[in-house]
Amino acid sequence: MKALALFSGGLDSTLAMKLIKDQGIEVIAIHIKTGFGSINDRMEHMQNMCKQIGVKLEVLDVRDDYLKEVLFEPKYGYGKHFNPCIDCHGFMFKATSKLLKKYNASFMISGEVLGQRPMSQNKDSLEKVKKISLNEDLILRPLSAKLLEITKVESKGWVDREKLLDISGRNRSVQFEMAKKIGLVDFEPPAGGCLLTQPQFGNKMKDFIKYDKMQVQDIDTLKTGRHLRLPDGAKFIIGRDESDNQKIEKIINDKYLKVLTLDAIGPTALLDKTASQKDKELAVSFIISYAKTEANKEYDVDFGDFKMSGVKLESRDIVKKYLIQ
Numbered sequence: 001m002k003a004l005a006l007f008s009g010g011l012d013s014t015l016a017m018k019l020i021k022d023q024g025i026e027v028i029a030i031h032i033k034t035g036f037g038s039i040n041d042r043m044e045h046m047q048n049m050c051k052q053i054g055v056k057l058e059v060l061d062v063r064d065d066y067l068k069e070v071l072f073e074p075k076y077g078y079g080k081h082f083n084p085c086i087d088c089h090g091f092m093f094k095a096t097s098k099l100l101k102k103y104n105a106s107f108m109i110s111g112e113v114l115g116q117r118p119m120s121q122n123k124d125s126l127e128k129v130k131k132i133s134l135n136e137d138l139i140l141r142p143l144s145a146k147l148l149e150i151t152k153v154e155s156k157g158w159v160d161r162e163k164l165l166d167i168s169g170r171n172r173s174v175q176f177e178m179a180k181k182i183g184l185v186d187f188e189p190p191a192g193g194c195l196l197t198q199p200q201f202g203n204k205m206k207d208f209i210k211y212d213k214m215q216v217q218d219i220d221t222l223k224t225g226r227h228l229r230l231p232d233g234a235k236f237i238i239g240r241d242e243s244d245n246q247k248i249e250k251i252i253n254d255k256y257l258k259v260l261t262l263d264a265i266g267p268t269a270l271l272d273k274t275a276s277q278k279d280k281e282l283a284v285s286f287i288i289s290y291a292k293t294e295a296n297k298e299y300d301v302d303f304g305d306f307k308m309s310g311v312k313l314e315s316r317d318i319v320k321k322y323l324i325q
């Protein structure tokens with residue numbers, strides 16, 4: 001008997017896998033990469049969690065399908081921000097179910113806990129998630145199983161329902177107790193890192209879709225730097241610190257020009273290739289203002305294909321007007 005687990009990297013999905021593994025069932029952790037899971041790469045963390053409970057980790061990159069099928073027209077709507085949690089979970093199960101044959105696995109599990117999240121983990125939502133998954137019979141939620149309808153996985157005796165749990169709600173004391181008992185260390189604090197649940201990121205998303213159609217290459221671009229929408233509609237992104245500058249440096253996105261100050265140490269920035277002359281001039285004065293520059297002195301700015309020059313703003317307060325936050 002083998003099971004595939006939806007694995008976010010969090011404590012709940014790790015414990016759900018451990019519960020099933022302890023029943024002598026082989027578990028493979030499937031991390032579904034939507035692109036919005038977190039700002040930083042969590043691969044090392046996820047590998048560490050899987051290693052501690054002796055489970056193999058696989059990553060399924062669904063970014064393209066996620067943009068096409070889930071993010072912009074979720075059947076069950078959004079949570080508080082840009083998070084289409086019900087559709088998202090259903091999609092994750094659907095994507096994982098396509099791997100059942102490949103791994104010769106019989107069912108799927110997740111770390112969902114009844115009542116833990118108001119929108120996506122009440123009884124009604126868990127049923128909706130099952131419906132979207134197209135494989136509702138094969139979904140087991142080990143942490144809350146005893147509070148839910150008996151599943152095929154249990155009625156067929158593939159797992160022992162008695163050894164599953166009845167956790168509900170937001171209090172995570174049972175999970176922390178379990179983690180302690182099995183000696184699990186370095187797990188992340190609750191709340192998760194999904195960017196779609198964060199208000200500021202949601203605002204960037206809402207702004208983006210007013211002007212552009214999102215592609216996979218835009219996801220990492222949205223995660224980095226200070227984002228501005230200039231008066232004629234161009235997007236301008238300026239690195240806030242060295243780490244941002246390095247990330248922006250590595251971004252490959254053919255919609256943008258890389259912008260750098262010449263003759264002065266300054267941030268790395270990106271500007272829409274289609275920016276108007278007015279927006280370009282503004283971008284020049286903004287980047288000079290965020291660089292180590294002097295007032296009333298002209299500096300050159302490199303756009304890759306061409307150069308422009310400008311001077312520092314009297315005050316950076318002007319920038320605030322264009323910030324997406």
Ligand code: SF4
Nearest residue numbers: 083084085088089194
């Ligand atoms: S929190 Fe993010 S990853 Fe999790 S279900 Fe909601 S949208 Fe999907």
